[in-house]
Amino acid sequence: MKVNIRYFASIREAVGQGSEQRETASLTLAALRDELLALSPAHAQALARGKPVRMALDQLMSDESALLHEGCEVAFFPPVTGG
Amino acid sequence: MTARVAIQHQDFELSVEIAALRLGDARVGAVCSFVGTVRDRNEGDAVATLELEHYPGMTEKSIEAMIDAAMARFDIYAARVVHRVGLLQPMDQIVLVAVTSAHRGESFQACEFLMDYLKTQAPFWKKEVTPAGARWVDARVSDDAALARWGLPAPTA
Numbered sequence: 001m002k003v004n005i006r007y008f009a010s011i012r013e014a015v016g017q018g019s020e021q022r023e024t025a026s027l028t029l030a031a032l033r034d035e036l037l038a039l040s041p042a043h044a045q046a047l048a049r050g051k052p053v054r055m056a057l058d059q060l061m062s063d064e065s066a067l068l069h070e071g072c073e074v075a076f077f078p079p080v081t082g083g
Numbered sequence: 084m085t086a087r088v089a090i091q092h093q094d095f096e097l098s099v100e101i102a103a104l105r106l107g108d109a110r111v112g113a114v115c116s117f118v119g120t121v122r123d124r125n126e127g128d129a130v131a132t133l134e135l136e137h138y139p140g141m142t143e144k145s146i147e148a149m150i151d152a153a154m155a156r157f158d159i160y161a162a163r164v165v166h167r168v169g170l171l172q173p174m175d176q177i178v179l180v181a182v183t184s185a186h187r188g189e190s191f192q193a194c195e196f197l198m199d200y201l202k203t204q205a206p207f208w209k210k211e212v213t214p215a216g217a218r219w220v221d222a223r224v225s226d227d228a229a230l231a232r233w234g235l236p237a238p239t240a
Contacts, residue, residue, distance in 0.1 A: 009136055009208035010219045052222070054238055059141035061204065061238060075138060075206075079222030079238065082135065082166060082207025083119055083178050083198060 001025075001070040003032065007046070008077035011053065014046035029055050030064035032074060052079050087162060088146045090137060092169045095179055104163050104181050111160055115190035116181040117198055123173035125220065128213040135168045135177070138206035142166070149200040157193040159184040164197065166207065199229040203238060 003026075006019045026032040033055075036043045047053055056075040057066045068074070085103045089095075097118060105111050121133050150162045165179040180197045184190040209220040227237035 006138070008138055008206065009210070056138070056141055056206070059138070059144055061145075075141070077138070077206060078208065078219065080203065080206050081209045081220045081222050082137070082205050083202040 001068065003068055004071070004073045005032075005036070006073065006075040008075065010078050011046045011076050014042060016042050024068070027068060028064065029057060029062060029066045029068065029074065032068060033064065033076075047076060053077070054079060085163065087150050087164065088143050089163075089165045090139070090142055090168060091165065092167065094167070094176055095165045097179065097181075100163055100165065100179060101181055104161050104183055108160060108183065110185060111183040112185045113187040113190045114181065114183050115187065115194040116179065117194050118176055119178040119198075121171050121173050121175045121177060125211060125213075128215060130173060131212045131214075133171045133173075133175075133177075133212075134210045135166075135171065136208045136210065137166075137168050141206050145205050146201065149197055149204065152200070153182070153193045153197050156196065157182075157184070157189045159189050159193045162193065162197065164201065166201075166205070168207070196233055199226070199233060200235070202226040203230045 003024055004021050007015045012018050024032060024035060026035050033047055037047055054077050055062050058073050101114055105114060123130055146164050153162055160183045162182045167177050171177060180194050182190040182193045203226050210217055211220055230237055
């Protein structure tokens with residue numbers, strides 16, 4: 001299935017791009033994160049487990065167990081610092 | 084009635100925002116507002132500028148959901164959140180939360196609830212320029228603790 005991936009703030013800078021589209025067989029956010037970790041050293045550094053990475057699925061804060069679907073929007077970003 | 088949420092580059096005017104929020108609503112006996120501004124120091128370093136990045140779409144949705152939660156939890160009539168994005172300078176206004184209710188207690192509480200929620204859940208990120216260079220601002224553990232006071236879980240680490 002096709003997924004649209006977005007990166008923000010320090011994670012966007014570390015990955016080197018703000019978004020990418022992927023064809024994936026991953027079913028969950030966790031599996032997709034694993035797939036991205038193996039994609040490049042930049043991805044591996046930005047999304048490393050143990051780092052405080054927040055995730056959203058279709059613009060809702062989600063954890064790694066969230067299920068992906070065709071055309072979904074996934075986002076990875078650091079803890080928020082607005083206000 | 085004006086929109087409940089505005090994400091904008093331009094500045095806001097507190098008196099104009101409050102006038103619009105209370106307009107035509109004679110039930111209102113209390114208006115509580117919070118304005119966040121840019122400090123000139125952070126973590127001991129001078130801050131020259133602050134740049135705010137956000138996640139368009141999700142930002143608006145998440146704040147709308149926070150206002151829904153505040154309306155469900157507190158006896159309030161209306162709420163408005165304005166958050167600026169882009170490049171800001173020390174002393175600039177960043178964020179406004181304003182709430183109306185019949186009595187002060189509910190609007191005081193709802194205003195603080197909305198700010199605590201926004202600090203930990205709305206997708207904004209601050210990058211500050213200091214003499215040592217540009218750096219992303221770290222999230223504060225105290226903000227998660229503030230959210231816990233309302234019985235809400237902190238976002239997953």
